[in-house]
Amino acid sequence: MLDFAIFWDWLAFAVRWLHVITAIAWIGSSFYFVALDLGLRQRPGLPAGAYGEEWQVHGGGFYHIQKYLVAPAEMPEHLTWFKWESYMTWASGFTLLVIVYYAGADLFLIDPNVLDVSVPVGILISLACLAGGWLVYDILCRFLIGRADTGLMILLYVILVFMAWGLTHLFTGRAAFLHLGAITATIMSANVFMVIIPNQKIVVADLIAGRKPDPKYGRIAKQRSLHNNYLTLPVLFLMLSNHYPLAFGTQFNWIIASLVFMMGVLIRHYFNTHHARKGNPTWTWLVTAILFVIVIWLSTVPKVLTGEVKTSSAENIYVASAHFPAVRDTVMGRCAMCHAAEPSYEGVYHAPKGVILDNDAGIAAHAREIYLQAGRSHAMPPANVTQISDKERELLVAWFEEAGK
Structure with a gap:
C-alpha cells in the first residue's frame, strides 16, 4: 500500500509537470499570435489578398511576416498548425483532475457541510459542470456572433459570476476555484478543437479544391481566439489558487474569483492596446491594483492579517x-x-x-x-x-x- 501511495504521488507530480509544460507552450503561442495580429501594418504593394505585415527581430535574425485575412490565392507547400499545445494542456489537466480531485474526492472535492453527496455523484456533477459551461458559452457565441461583441462579453461575465457563486455551493472552496478554472480552460481548448481548427480546415479544403474561402470562418475563429486571450490570466490564477487558502477558503471566495477575471481582462486590455499601437492605457494597472486591494480585504474581513512572526x-x-x-x-x-x-x-x-x-x-x-x-x-x-x-x-x-x- 505504501509503494502504491508513493507511485500515485509521483504520478500526480509527473502529470502536473506535463500540464505546466504544455500550458506554457499554448499560452506562449496564443499571446504571440494575438500580439502579432494586433501589430500588423498595411502598406501599398502588399501581395494580393494580404491584410498586413510586420517585421520582427529575434535570435540574431529578422522575420518578415504577412497575414492573409481569409487565405492566400494558393495552398502553401508547408503549413504549420498550432493545436497540439491546446489539446495536451487540456488532456493533462483533466488527468490531473482525476488523479487529485476524483481519486481524493472525500478530501478535495466534496464537503458534506456544503453539499452532502456520494463520491460518484460529486464526480458526475463535476463532469456536468465542465460540459455545461462549454455548451452555454458556445450557444451564446453562435447566437451573437458578429452582432454584439461587447454585449456578449458582458453577458458571459455575468454568467461567470453566477458560476463562481454556484460552484462554492457544490464543492469545497479549493475545488470550486479549480473547477471555475477548469471550465474556463475547457472552453478555451474546445474553442480550438471545435471551432478554430475546423474552420481553418474548411478554408484549407476550399483552397485545395480551387474555391474562394468564405471570410466568415476566419472571423469566427478570430473571435474565439481573442476570447481565449482574455481568459488566460484568470485561468492561471485559478489553477494556482489551491496554494493560497485566503483566496478559496474564505466567505467571499466567489466574489474574489469574479474580481480576478476582471483583473485579468484589464491586464490583457493594456497589452493588446499597446501591441495594436492604439495608446498606452496605464489606468488599467491602477484599476487592477485597486481590485487586488479589494480582494485582499475580502479575504480578511473583518480584520486585517497581522505579520509573520519568525523568532x-x-x-x-x-x-x-x-x-x-x-x-x-x-x-x-x-x-x-x-x-x-x-x-x-x-x-x-x-x-x-x-x-x-x-x-x-x-x-x-x-x-x-x-x-x-x-x-x-x-x-x-x-x-x-x-x-x-x-x-x-x-x-x-x-x-x-x-x-x-
Whole structure:
C-alpha cells in the first residue's frame, strides 16, 4: 500500500509537470499570435489578398511576416498548425483532475457541510459542470456572433459570476476555484478543437479544391481566439489558487474569483492596446491594483492579517498564551492525525508538506499557518473531514492575534 501511495504521488507530480509544460507552450503561442495580429501594418504593394505585415527581430535574425485575412490565392507547400499545445494542456489537466480531485474526492472535492453527496455523484456533477459551461458559452457565441461583441462579453461575465457563486455551493472552496478554472480552460481548448481548427480546415479544403474561402470562418475563429486571450490570466490564477487558502477558503471566495477575471481582462486590455499601437492605457494597472486591494480585504474581513512572526522567542509567546491549552486540544484533535510524525489518518503516510503539529513546539512554530489555513480560512482540514467548529476556528484566530500583539 505504501509503494502504491508513493507511485500515485509521483504520478500526480509527473502529470502536473506535463500540464505546466504544455500550458506554457499554448499560452506562449496564443499571446504571440494575438500580439502579432494586433501589430500588423498595411502598406501599398502588399501581395494580393494580404491584410498586413510586420517585421520582427529575434535570435540574431529578422522575420518578415504577412497575414492573409481569409487565405492566400494558393495552398502553401508547408503549413504549420498550432493545436497540439491546446489539446495536451487540456488532456493533462483533466488527468490531473482525476488523479487529485476524483481519486481524493472525500478530501478535495466534496464537503458534506456544503453539499452532502456520494463520491460518484460529486464526480458526475463535476463532469456536468465542465460540459455545461462549454455548451452555454458556445450557444451564446453562435447566437451573437458578429452582432454584439461587447454585449456578449458582458453577458458571459455575468454568467461567470453566477458560476463562481454556484460552484462554492457544490464543492469545497479549493475545488470550486479549480473547477471555475477548469471550465474556463475547457472552453478555451474546445474553442480550438471545435471551432478554430475546423474552420481553418474548411478554408484549407476550399483552397485545395480551387474555391474562394468564405471570410466568415476566419472571423469566427478570430473571435474565439481573442476570447481565449482574455481568459488566460484568470485561468492561471485559478489553477494556482489551491496554494493560497485566503483566496478559496474564505466567505467571499466567489466574489474574489469574479474580481480576478476582471483583473485579468484589464491586464490583457493594456497589452493588446499597446501591441495594436492604439495608446498606452496605464489606468488599467491602477484599476487592477485597486481590485487586488479589494480582494485582499475580502479575504480578511473583518480584520486585517497581522505579520509573520519568525523568532523562537515569539513562538514561546504563543505557547504562553492563555488560549494555548484549548488551541493545543483543538489542533491535536482536528489536525494532528495527519500532521504528525506517524499520521493515523487512513491513506496519509507522511505529514503533508512536512508540517508536524503533534507537539507544543510544532504548533507554535506553525502558528501563522494554523491561523491562515484553519482560522481565517476554511482550507484546513480538507473538506472539514474532522468537523472543526466555527468556535474552534474563532479560538485559533483569537490565539494568534492576541499573542502577536
